[in-house]
Amino acid sequence: xxxxxxxxxxxxxxxxxxxxxxxxxxxxxxxxxxxxxxxxxxxxxxxxxxxxxxxxxxxxxxxxxxxxxxxxxxxxxxxxxxxxxxxxx
Amino acid sequence: xxxxxxxxxxxxxxxxxxxxxxxxxxxxxxxxxxxxxxxxxxxxxxxxxxxxxxxxxxxxxxxxxxxxxxxxxxxxxxxxxxxxxxxxxxxxxxxxxxxxxxxxxxxxxxxxxxxxxxxxxxxxxxxxxxxxxxxxxxxxxxxxxxxxxxxxxxxxxxxxxxxxxxxxxxxxxxxxxxxxxxxxxxxxxxxxxxxxxxxxxxxxxxxxxxxxxxxxxxxxxxxxxxxxxxxxxxxxxxxxxxxxxxxxxxxxxxxxxxxxxxxxxxxxxxxxxxxxxxxxxxxxxxxxxxxxxxxxxxxxxxxxxxxxxxxxxxxxxxxxxxxxxxxxxxxxxxxxxxxxxxxxxxxxxxxxxxxxxxxxxxxxxxxxxxxxxxxxxxxxxxxxxxxxxxxxxxxxxxxxxxxxxxxxxxxxxxxxxxxxxxxxxxxxxxxxxxxxxxxxxxxxxxxxxxxx
Numbered sequence: 001x002x003x004x005x006x007x008x009x010x011x012x013x014x015x016x017x018x019x020x021x022x023x024x025x026x027x028x029x030x031x032x033x034x035x036x037x038x039x040x041x042x043x044x045x046x047x048x049x050x051x052x053x054x055x056x057x058x059x060x061x062x063x064x065x066x067x068x069x070x071x072x073x074x075x076x077x078x079x080x081x082x083x084x085x086x087x088x089x
Numbered sequence: 090x091x092x093x094x095x096x097x098x099x100x101x102x103x104x105x106x107x108x109x110x111x112x113x114x115x116x117x118x119x120x121x122x123x124x125x126x127x128x129x130x131x132x133x134x135x136x137x138x139x140x141x142x143x144x145x146x147x148x149x150x151x152x153x154x155x156x157x158x159x160x161x162x163x164x165x166x167x168x169x170x171x172x173x174x175x176x177x178x179x180x181x182x183x184x185x186x187x188x189x190x191x192x193x194x195x196x197x198x199x200x201x202x203x204x205x206x207x208x209x210x211x212x213x214x215x216x217x218x219x220x221x222x223x224x225x226x227x228x229x230x231x232x233x234x235x236x237x238x239x240x241x242x243x244x245x246x247x248x249x250x251x252x253x254x255x256x257x258x259x260x261x262x263x264x265x266x267x268x269x270x271x272x273x274x275x276x277x278x279x280x281x282x283x284x285x286x287x288x289x290x291x292x293x294x295x296x297x298x299x300x301x302x303x304x305x306x307x308x309x310x311x312x313x314x315x316x317x318x319x320x321x322x323x324x325x326x327x328x329x330x331x332x333x334x335x336x337x338x339x340x341x342x343x344x345x346x347x348x349x350x351x352x353x354x355x356x357x358x359x360x361x362x363x364x365x366x367x368x369x370x371x372x373x374x375x376x377x378x379x380x381x382x383x384x385x386x387x388x389x390x391x392x393x394x395x396x397x398x399x400x401x402x403x404x405x406x407x408x409x410x411x412x413x414x415x416x417x418x419x420x421x422x423x424x425x426x427x428x429x430x431x432x433x434x435x436x437x438x439x440x441x442x443x444x445x446x447x448x449x450x451x452x453x454x455x456x457x458x459x460x461x462x463x464x465x466x467x468x469x470x471x472x473x474x475x476x477x478x479x480x481x482x483x484x485x486x487x488x489x490x491x492x493x494x495x496x497x498x499x500x501x502x503x504x505x506x507x508x509x510x511x512x513x514x515x516x517x518x519x520x521x522x523x524x525x526x527x528x529x530x531x532x533x534x535x536x537x538x539x540x541x
Contacts, residue, residue: 006096061155079155087099
């Protein structure tokens, strides 16, 4: 099962590192990353494989959200299907 | 990989445009709960609902979290109680309503629909008992919704039932006067009621439905409104195309969530209801969509045409996104639940007569409308008859959910709270319809019912 991780917020040192370390902690594999900084705002999208995730997806959603709040970022994890459904026929 | 644009567009719709799944509604058949003993019947009903729907809310919340899309309501609809309770030796079904309320409470859902009777051609003893139980049932329960079908294209209009429902609505308003007649917000009178409607207050689980089924209602007036802002001043061809594309996206999400929920609950997936259901929140209004098309205020000349186009484009966009479309499927125009409608009604531009015209081209009918407390039962019945006639002749669902707010006059406001919103009291015609309603009997089915 794949999920999309979206990270948005003010740019700072170590965002990618922190997010990746956290994901690795729960055995979430990163498949693809795209990232930009626009006018000081950091936007990153990752496609990750959560098949081997050691916690239920709903819990991962909460954990990443909490971590985001601590860093002043918005971090979301959503199942890939929702984007597939909305943007592909 | 998806483009950043696609991902951000979806998140933007959810965060800023109020995109959500309005409801996942589990339909449960109670036909096997019949019993001659009322208490035993209640017991069976409670047990069945709380067994089938025990995981509904939990699964709903899980999906919400995993997909990052709000599912605003989790609800239950049941077989029309008049059918289930018909064999009970009882002269009131209030106890059953209270049982439904308790079951809804246990399951954690916010509404349960199906305290209903289908009397389009005539009423059985059970139907009459149910109808007479409605006022007390509405006053003594929080989550139970009642509906009565009084007409259909096939059967015509049961004018005795129409007359009775005028009185029942008045009584329900009076008995819940402390809450501005809130009981009436949970009571809807239909023509051509559908069996798989996931939306309240009119949801019930029809007899043609399976043992248990999951239906989904999507929403998204805010998303449509926002999309139309990007095509300002352009011809209607462009407007229709834009609405279709937006409706497609919204519906696909409903389909996805419905399938996922039905898989997890082990219940067959029924339908997606392609409705634009507004909420009182700013930016989630159907009226504002119509205004965005170029009308100064919703209710002015052109409103019916705008709504007809909107309704049609929503269906065309949605129908390809879902494998089974059903329910009411059309734009809703509930006055109290739509911030733009409230404003239009308060400014006096949107009147009851215009709303009636609008119901000819959309789903569902005169919905969540407050009228003065001294409106007579006959006038309410006449309003119901008008709506039922529109439904009957046009082979569509129409409904009346009207609140004759006790002690209130035109210019006052009725506060319902939550998703039900607040309704400005709208004027009705003062001239009497009493002799018309007093005739009773049945309006014959129209010629267009003879299709065989």
